[in-house]
Amino acid sequence: MTDRRPAGRQETILLVEDDLTLRLAMTKTLRSEGFRVEVAGTGREGLDAALALRPDLVLLDVMLPGMNGFEVCQKLREQDPDVPILMVTAKGEESDKVRGLRLGADDYIVKPFGVAELCARIDAALRRRRRTDAENETVGVGEVLIDFRAHTLERAGQPIEATALEMRLLRYLVRHEGTLLPRQRILDAVWGADYFGTDRTVDNFINRLRTKIEQDPKNPRHIVTVRGAGYRFTRMPSSEGGSE
Structure with a gap:
């Protein structure tokens, strides 16, 4: 070697x-x-x-x-x-x-x-x-700068509070950018295969992330819902937004 x-x-x-x-x-x-x-x-x-x-x-x-x-x-x-x-x-x-x-x-x-x-x-x-x-040490998503090593988020120099679990979910999305991610796959990867959560657990955390990184959380362009299938993440804004 x-x-x-x-x-x-x-x-x-x-x-x-x-x-x-x-x-x-x-x-x-x-x-x-x-x-x-x-x-x-x-x-x-x-x-x-x-x-x-x-x-x-x-x-x-x-x-x-x-x-x-x-x-x-x-x-x-x-x-x-x-x-x-x-x-x-x-x-x-x-x-x-x-x-x-x-x-x-x-x-x-x-x-x-x-x-x-x-x-x-x-x-x-x-x-x-x-x-x-x-x-992936530092990633820009729209107007938000993510520093995974420091575990911080900021917009225009202003810090955004985020929990360790939210950062772990965000890192998982970034690492799988462009990939359709079913809710169960996200749950297993981020929470662990033995965690007894539901699809709603993932949905709730996705919604929390959207309030932190999306310009308009009700019309998301980075974390997009693929109806009936899961989520897809992109650093570049999705022109379709919301759901597919």
Whole structure:
């Protein structure tokens, strides 16, 4: 692996793995590839470390004592929508993979795996993260400037209040600009697959976002309703507005 990191930067990987032998072997491998590695042996320790350290990527085992990897993934996603999460597990059933991905994991690798495969998947996840960070740190939507790193909105220099959940929803819309997003897909991605919300939950938050970024919230041009299907977001104003 070459040309992985920006010049002068050592990226941090948090490894959450309860198998001591495997944890030591993976730590040695990752450090030999030039990464800074932090470790945790339980789900709770991993979640606490992820929130405190803000690593560049989390390698997360599923079968952990106490809080399992699925629970850690969901809770981490609620607090940090951006950190790449690569689930590492001996469970290879399709349903487990789907569950992990729906809870917010970026990728899924099944034990036993080779060093080359692990490093390639880490490389790909970090590359996507860098590209997204570069593109979406600051975004203009009409007259509103969104700074996702600072978690702020402003119009003509005046701040607009927004909750963490509203910012997470807005980031999801920005990342999927131009894509038709069904309400259930939004609900799973932003609130988590295990959240027992309804279409109305999404509608209420979309309406709240419209009051913050639309010039005329009753005739939206950025977050457009696609009747009977969901929503479509665009930074450029939609000439049709409202619904399709």
